[in-house]
Amino acid sequence: MKVVIAIDSLKGSLSSIEAGKAIKEGILRAINAEVVIKPLADGGEGTTEAFVEGFGGEYISVDVTGPLGKPVKATYGYLKESKTAIMEMAAASGITLVDPREKNPMKATSYGVGEMIKDAIKKGCRQFILGIGGSATNDGGIGMLAALGFEFLDSKGKAVSYDGEGLAHITSIKTDKVLKELRECKFKIACDVNNPLYGPNGATYVFGPQKGVTNEMKEILDNGMKNYAKVTKLFMKNDYAKEPGAGAAGGLGFACISYLNATLEPGISLILDAINLENDLKDADYVITGEGRLDYQTSMGKAPIGVAKLAKKYNCKVIALAGSVTKDAIKCNEEGIDAYFSILTQVVSLKEAMDKEIARSNIIQTTEQIFKLIKTIKEK
Template sequence: MNILIAPDSYKDALPASDAAEAIAEGIRRAIPDASTILCPMGDGGEGTLDALLVATGAEGRETRVQDALGRPRIAAWGWHPETRTAYVELAEASGLQQLAQKERTALHSTTFGVGELIREALNAGAERLLLTLGGSATNDAGAGMLSALGARLLDSQGRDLPPGGAALSELAELDLSGLDPRLRTLEIEAAVDVDNPLLGHRGASAVFGPQKGATADDVATLDAALGHFADLAATALGEDHRDLPGAGAAGGMGFAARAFLGATLRPGIELVMEQVDFRHRLAGVDLVITGEGQLDGQSLAGKTPIGIARAAKAQGVPCVVLAGRLGQEWQAAYAEGVTAAFTLADGPMSLDDALSRCGELLVDRAENIVRLFTAHA
């Protein structure tokens, strides 16, 4: 029996590589001689870099950058010298998971560290960049990133704006003359795991701001500030990208990547599947097991399990999802190729218990699923 194991990370619990190992252990308990293909995945969120490094054989490198609050941090990135390709994960520099709950401030967090990683990739000689945009602690529409890459954002007195999205309400001049010229020839693909626009009720601030510490008043402040930024950007660039699907990803980083860096925005799971040659890996497979922390109706917008299920469905392979939680409207996943979905919990438990036992629960659930699958076969 050939089983392809392709989970995303389980947020706050296990990276995708460890999750894949746990699922494989459960399979071996049920079928000791099963053939397992481990293929850790990601859709652009935190942990996607690890999946890309495993899949491509790229070198893992580290660079000292600023985190979302301007503090020093060592951030990982990937370098593939043969193809001159750099892999940069926003969450490594400006990730939400690096901040304690009380530290989260959507008003003032910055993407400056992401710009530092891109600059390091340019220094290495990058000709192509794959930038993943999930898991951000920021809502500054990429303003910090632009500053790190040489742009200047000035107030009416000619002073540089302080970090954060709220400060963009005071933006009077957007000076792009110092933007690193090497960006003009850098081919950039940005992996996004949402299709939200920059502004409005589905925009970056309204939908994702609250999880980054924004109150209702903060959301209104940020949406207005990002709208002002988009107005000046449209004037400076001669084109307006605020309504582009994915522009609202990572607190507006999708907007900045497209508008200022000329990036192509693509669903993250599609980009990662392309990098790992996922459809080739499906050949001859009897079952696919995937999963992540939560499966719900929003997963259809581009989350890993749905991308995996769609690919499996196209080749007639059953696909099982192991989720930490099944949220509202998760049943919509059936139409996308999900054969069955299971939660990990084996009884009532606290979130802390669920997180600490994630690996153990994955092992048990995978064993049970494969026992059932083989009994049916």
Template sequence: MKFLFASDSFKGTLTSDQTIELLTKAAEEVFGSCETSGVPVADGGEGTTDAVVKARSGEIITVPVHGPLMEMEQGFYGRLSDTEAILEMAAASGLPMVPEEKRNPLNTTTYGTGELLKAALDAGYTEIAIAIGGSATNDGGMGFASALGIRFLDQEGNVLEGRGENLEKVAHIDMSGLDPAVQKAHFTVMCDVTNPLCGPNGATYTFGKQKGGTPEILDRLEKGMQNYRDVIIREFGINPDEIQGSGAAGGLGAALKVFLHAEMKSGIETVLDLIDFDARLEGVDLVVTGEGRTDWQSCFGKVMQGVGDRSAKHQVPVAALCGGLGPDYEKIYAHGISSIMTTVDGPMPLKEALDNASELYYKGAIRMFRFLQTGMQMNKHE
């Protein structure tokens, strides 16, 4: 038997690497002699850089950056080869970096994410993947673009900082100072959001509340975002509302498309390409994947859906070991997942399940492999 382990992290409890270790231990206990390999996987959100760097035997490069409130933070990006790098905005402009009592998207900026990209460009990387999940921002990507040399000016010609509150003041966008290295690079943006920049389904009204926006703040930000959109239309002849994903990460998607001509791709598909997942399926009898909770959302750009679909193309069956199941979890079966087992082995409070995540996962893996062994024994008697 040859197994490939490719599970998402279980948020707040198990890393992708830890699931590989536990699955390997359980498979060896049940089967004795078997061949196992594992690869860390993520879907383009927080943890994507670490997962891809480990899978590619790359290197984490630390960079001092300004956080969402312009405080100094230690950011990082990943070196994958002499030409390839990967970064995630969660490392510089992520929501967990802002204390709950200070969350207000009028005050936050993507400037630090721009600093991360500039550091990668300065180091000579020309193929750069950018994961934009988990932002604390709603600045239309102004801060990000400012770090790369683009200037946003008000009616009097004053340079704006690039926070959410500045959207309503933008009158002109000066591209003359854009870092020339941008023209020599190709950018792949990991994005599974299709929201436009403005409107009821746009960046502000869809995602602003979770970033600390009150109804009054969101109304002000939306008016500012409409002004920003209109300036882009006037000066670039591009309507961001007609670009799928322009509303991602508080409008950073729009800045990436309009100013950097970036390519938008599914997060999990990009990760699977970067870690050469298809080649890892060679000779594999079973893939084991999983996540903390499986429900209908798992079918939309998440790890299990991506791993299942890719494996199905190579006719490799996939089993899943998950923390729990939610509404319409069975829809994942249409994406190459043959069976699902849960780690919990009885009714228990959520805190108990989280506190004992490692032990429960290991016991669940034993049950899964013993069940698989039973099927193999039945097959021998046919």
């Protein structure tokens, strides 16, 4: 029997790999099996951790410019053998780095993201996986690009401010100072939104308010995005303003596809491809997946459903484990999960349930009982 484990982290409790190892222990207590553990994330929070732990990488911390100009320490994952960097843009320019009382989308910059990329390039990275959720910025990604050597100039030939306010003043772009190594780099962007760069469904109008964009700012910033797109089309000879995902992360999606020749992919699809899960599923009998809370939202395409759909391609039986399970999680059965179980073995407080050792013990015990049942059925 072959069992593949690809479970998302139980946030605040067990990482993807920690949960995977606990599940493996439970399986082997019950039955003799070949067990493969794969790191799992959805391209958002926890992606860096999953890859570093899953592939024996290391964490790199670097001082960068925060969203409002103050220094912050950003951490990314580094896989030396494959020269791959795993990054979350929120580590450098995330909304959680800004005091809610100080939100300023006119001045917020993605410059720190570019500094993080530049650091990885210097360390030899040429493959990049970048999650772009949770941004504090609405600068179209010009901050990130400026850190990589792109120059955005006004009508007087002076550099504009690399923030939302600067977008409206761009009249020309210079590329002679761009890092030469960028040509050797490949960027895959985990992006789960389909919004264009500007307009009523664009970055400013849809995502701006949560970053502090007021009604008075909307038209100013959106017009700035239009100008930025117009000048980009003129100087870069491409036109991606209406591309699905261009409006992600305050326009960072647009910057990535227009200037870095990046591809935007749904987070879970990108991750499943990166961990080469499909290859391990081809001869697997069972797949164990899950996350901290299994509910209706899970069924809408979160990481466990991505695993389940891929597993069904090879007729694998799919079992999901979770810390908590809601009534509407039954929708997950329709999306490829054959059965799901809560790992809780008794009524405890949330704090106790999320305790690392308690969660580990619970997941081992639950898995052991599931596979004892499977063993009994197989022996009949």
